[in-house]
Amino acid sequence: MEKILVLDFGGQYNQLIARRVRDNRVYAEILPYTTPLEEIKKRKYKGIIFTGGPNSVFDMSSPHYTADILGIGVPVLGICYGCQLISWMAGGEVKTAPVSEYGKIELTHTASPLFANIPERLVVWMSHTDYIAVAPEGFEIVGTTADCPCAAMQNTAKNIYAVQFHPEVTHSEYGHQVLYNFLYEICHCKGDWVMDNFIDTSVQKLREQIGDKNVILGLSGGVDSSVAAGLLSRAVGKQLTCVFVDQGLMRKDEGDMVERTFTTMFDMNFVRVNCGEHFMAALKGVTDPEEKRRIIGTEFFNVFWDEIRKQSDRGYFAQGTIYPDCIESGKGDADVIKTHHNRVKTPDDVEFLGIIEPLADLFKDEVRRVGERLGIPRELVWRQPFPGPGLGVRIIGEITAEKVKILQDADAVLRDEMAKNGYERNLAQFFCVLPGVNTVGVMGDHRTYENLVAIRAVTTDDFMTADWARIPYDILAKVSNRITNEVPHINRVVYDITSKPPGTVEWE
Ligand code: XMP
Numbered sequence: 001m002e003k004i005l006v007l008d009f010g011g012q013y014n015q016l017i018a019r020r021v022r023d024n025r026v027y028a029e030i031l032p033y034t035t036p037l038e039e040i041k042k043r044k045y046k047g048i049i050f051t052g053g054p055n056s057v058f059d060m061s062s063p064h065y066t067a068d069i070l071g072i073g074v075p076v077l078g079i080c081y082g083c084q085l086i087s088w089m090a091g092g093e094v095k096t097a098p099v100s101e102y103g104k105i106e107l108t109h110t111a112s113p114l115f116a117n118i119p120e121r122l123v124v125w126m127s128h129t130d131y132i133a134v135a136p137e138g139f140e141i142v143g144t145t146a147d148c149p150c151a152a153m154q155n156t157a158k159n160i161y162a163v164q165f166h167p168e169v170t171h172s173e174y175g176h177q178v179l180y181n182f183l184y185e186i187c188h189c190k191g192d193w194v195m196d197n198f199i200d201t202s203v204q205k206l207r208e209q210i211g212d213k214n215v216i217l218g219l220s221g222g223v224d225s226s227v228a229a230g231l232l233s234r235a236v237g238k239q240l241t242c243v244f245v246d247q248g249l250m251r252k253d254e255g256d257m258v259e260r261t262f263t264t265m266f267d268m269n270f271v272r273v274n275c276g277e278h279f280m281a282a283l284k285g286v287t288d289p290e291e292k293r294r295i296i297g298t299e300f301f302n303v304f305w306d307e308i309r310k311q312s313d314r315g316y317f318a319q320g321t322i323y324p325d326c327i328e329s330g331k332g333d334a335d336v337i338k339t340h341h342n343r344v345k346t347p348d349d350v351e352f353l354g355i356i357e358p359l360a361d362l363f364k365d366e367v368r369r370v371g372e373r374l375g376i377p378r379e380l381v382w383r384q385p386f387p388g389p390g391l392g393v394r395i396i397g398e399i400t401a402e403k404v405k406i407l408q409d410a411d412a413v414l415r416d417e418m419a420k421n422g423y424e425r426n427l428a429q430f431f432c433v434l435p436g437v438n439t440v441g442v443m444g445d446h447r448t449y450e451n452l453v454a455i456r457a458v459t460t461d462d463f464m465t466a467d468w469a470r471i472p473y474d475i476l477a478k479v480s481n482r483i484t485n486e487v488p489h490i491n492r493v494v495y496d497i498t499s500k501p502p503g504t505v506e507w508e
Helices: 014-023 037-043 069-070 083-089 175-186 195-210 223-239 254-265 276-282 287-312 323-328 364-373 401-420 473-484
Strands: 003-008 028-033 047-050 077-079 094-109 123-132 142-143 152-155 162-163 215-219 240-246 269-274 315-318 354-356 427-432 440-443 446-460 490-495
Touching: 003 014, 014 028, 014 175, 037 069, 047 083, 047 175, 069 083, 077 083, 083 094, 083 123, 083 162, 123 215, 162 175, 195 223, 195 354, 195 364, 215 223, 215 287, 223 240, 223 254, 223 364, 240 287, 254 269, 269 287, 276 287, 401 427, 401 446, 401 473, 440 490, 446 473, 473 490
Parallel strands: 003 028, 003 047, 047 077, 077 162, 215 240, 215 315, 240 269, 315 354, 446 490
Antiparallel strands: 094 123, 094 142, 142 152, 152 162, 427 446, 440 446
């Protein structure tokens, strides 16, 4: 199988680079910059991409690599810090730029295999404070911007290319084509990688790792843990036990649906633990969003650990963590945006042979593709993502059983109307939020002072960014009318028109 190495120098978009390569049907593997050159040579890559990084090449404590890598005959593409590193390694001059470039910048290029089929001027995404002041000998400058005299350079004889901008982010026009050109024009890849290869490789790795031991997985019923369960079920069948903790914060009738699906369609052991009242008691009086998340996450795992304590053998612990969970939980230097509850500490008396996160490198849409290829029913794979803390992060302020019921009923109306109008599969996510605000209304001849409910609906590819969905007014009108008529204690419906950023998908 042809492979591209993404050599990781600590940039924030490194997984995205690997993902864009996979989108081009070529397998990409990420290795840290500490990987020895001998190891890299052994793995016979078709090409190597140096990632960006937060550092400065002339600070000797920043990640560097032996310049010998440029002479092993494998094409190299440097991105941002990776571009400066190539310059530094090959004897060029890197300096603090007189003008830092951030955001969308116009680039002009000259002929290069890297820019094949790309107009001479394009807008690219820049984020740098250093720049290449003098390109190394043997390198030709093939791209410039108003403030960056060397925004792209190449040494065609040695097959080394470098760009100061980030082709992997969607804000870079033709970024996809730049990576495509590197893979196909420069590395001469054939493009024979598909998701099936990911499944085969993962199943094989899981079998090797797990052997004859058992695995336990906390199932939320969402897409990620379901796909992880499907993958593990394919790998080890009944050695897998899925524990489904029903915390009473699921959507209407959802717990039963999850139980039905997993007990009838998968080869595994399934345990459902109903503990709604316990959760409600733990959340009594709590209003702070992060505190709610923490309690729901902690209690979820307390229930889960109790189940594990009942197991006789020590086994592996599996989670449906996907890549965006890793960065949003503050992996590396990224700031904690929200505490996604998948990343946890294990109590001292609960011991595992190890943690298994088979989807940790994938983005949501890739996870869905894996799910489909595994033969998991479309209705489950294309189900909307549902946060681990459930309706708990969609009820602003204190959570009570009454509020959960109001929200479940309003949400069920929204889902019903969206399904009837064919939106269920076409929108990434839609749901109702109960902001805990009462407003004055009039019903019949009576003044009311009841709940406002908000509708949130977004379009997105990867949930890192999102736009609010342009749902036709007629559908919104129908939903509003039905909610106010059918759901007691709601007298007003509003629609959230905020993108991410600056908002997030969920309200808490
Ligand atoms: P945000 O609100 O962070 O949501 O823009 C992005 C996606 O993640 C889901 N989400 C969560 N999933 N645990 C999860 O497993 C969480 O705590 C959590 N918070 C948000 C959200 O529904 C959306 O799909």
